Amino acid sequence: MRLAFAALAACLLFPAAASAQDCANAADQAKLNECAAKALHEADTQLNADFKEIETRLADDADAKKLFVEAQRAWIAFRDAECGFQSSGVAGGTAYPMINANCQAGLTNQRLMDFKNYLACEEGDMSCPVPAAE
Template sequence: MKRRLVAIGVIVAFLGLEAPFAWAQEEPQVDCENAMAQSEMNFCANKDYEAADKELNAAYRKTMAAMKETDKELGEINANYVGAVEALKKAQRAWIDYRDGQCELAGFEARGGSMEPMLVSGCLADLTKKRTEELKGLMEGPGN
């Protein structure tokens, strides 16, 4: 009987099928307002970062559209004035490198510990929220 179960397991693994116990991998139900366990706090910090990243991406798309419009308007005045789109791309790439490095560094406070993911995710969320506000400011333009 034991050999039969092992054989079935090998066949399932070989075919790339999931074992029955792995089929229902649902997101855990965590009350992030009252998270107590470190795994819950890690989960909630990551969810906060995911939400911040989603908002950042929306703001980036809108800011990019605004920069395209800026380039169009400035290009009508003088072709040498165009470059807002490329400047935004350059700034965003540099910001992503900065954010990732800074947040990796923030994790060293608890390097290898169960709290490290929370520190990294918290840093990612904080810096992402700040960048989103910067992008919104660019989109609105000076004086708005």
């Protein structure tokens, strides 16, 4: 009884840890799909936050900001098309949401690394399109 209460308390106090543990031990396709969607959501949330930070840094350069937004829109179209292709082998199946979300999360995390590099540019680095933080 004590062990069950301790496990329940841990899940209530540390939902993220409990969720990560649930995903590590996912036993059915529905849970795997849910975990893949969660990973995509987390990556996309971070990407959007960094996107806004880059937009803020480009506020004084309308041309660069426009190019950045266009590049991001094109990247999203590429990501979605690429993942549609990568997951086409399981289209219509129960694993499709997982395969597609895992692909999108992977590509989003790669794009996030690009954003992190942009945000880490040093003042005077002419090869970097994003101004350094003030």
